[in-house]
Every structure is written in C-alpha cells, then in structure tokens.
Amino acid sequence: MSGYEPGGRHETYRRLYDDNVRAILGYALRRTTSAEDAAGVTAETMLVAWRRLHELPPNDEARLWLYGVARRVLANHRRGDERRERLGSRLREQLATSLPDHADGVADRVGVRGALSRLSRSDRELLELTAWEGLEPREVAAVLGIPARTVRTRLSRARARLRDELGDEWASSGHAPEENELFTGREAR
Secondary structure, rough: OOOOOOOOOHHHHHHHHHHHHHHHHHHOOOOOOOOOHHHHHHHHHHHHHHOOOHHHOOOOHHHHHHHHHHHHHHHHHHHHHHHHHHHHHHHHHHHHHHHHHHHHHHHHHHHHHHHHOOHHHHHHHHHHHHHHHHHHHHHHHHHHHHHHHHHHHHHHHHHHHHHHHHHHHHHHHOOOHHHHHHHHHHOOO
C-alpha cells in the first residue's frame, strides 16, 4: 500500500491527513477566491484520499499524489462555478424578458393612490369597481343598487376629479390618463 500502512487504515489516513492537510489547504487557498472554497477543495481532496487510500503511493510521493487529487478537485470546482454562472446568466436574461419590473410603476401607483384618497368615498368606490374589479357600468349599477345611467354620469365626473387631483405634474411626467384603467374603465393587464 504505502509508507503509511503500519497501524491499519485509520492510522494510515490520520497520519496522511496530519502530515499533508496544511500543504493542501495552502495550495487551495492560493488558487481560490475565498477561504470557504479552499476549505471545500481541501475537504474533497481528503475525502478522495480516504476513499482511494489503497492507491496511495509510498512515502514522500503521497503529498505529490494529494496535489494531483487537489488539482482535479479544483478543476471540477471551477467547472461547477462556470456552469452555475452560465445558468445564472441565462436565468437573469429570461427573467428580464419574461417578468415585468414592478418597481417601474411604484411611484405612479403611490401618486394615483394619493389622489384617490383625496376623492370622496363614492368617487373612489366607482373608480375602484370599474378599474380594479373590471366591472362594466351596468355591473357597478347592480352592485350599488342605482341605475346604470347614473353610474355612467358619476363615473365620468369621478374620473374628471381624479385628473384634477393628479394635476399638471401627472400629465407633464408623460402619463396619459387614457392609458390608465382608472380613466378608461378597462383593467390594465
């Protein structure tokens, strides 16, 4: 087996570990970007040594053999990092194109919510039922128990008051009220 053999398998491994772990850790530290990665490479190297103890060369060649094992473990570690980075890049690209960035509309929603809060409760209710619940004026009429003609008139006035509450700042920032579901009665999708 090797120059480490006397005393059995456990004793052989303990001596191999004690004699070489610092050298292997130093090797890994100089070739990785973090102490955690170096510790992982060292641990994996020593695990391979335990599993393949029967292949351990005699005497001083054992350290060279461990360096070879560490080199292969490190190469596997780097390939894994590269695969994870490529996968992460692909996922970030897919997410960027498939998911909307909800942060874009946060300031707009805050402004609209603020303006809504300054309207009367009946105006808010009409606008919310049409915009947020997606109800048609005839459906809003059924919910509120009033004629559809009355809903249409009140809804038109509520939208005008909301535009006034949002003011010139909203319009000058490039927002078109007709593109917002609160003004059109169509739910944004």
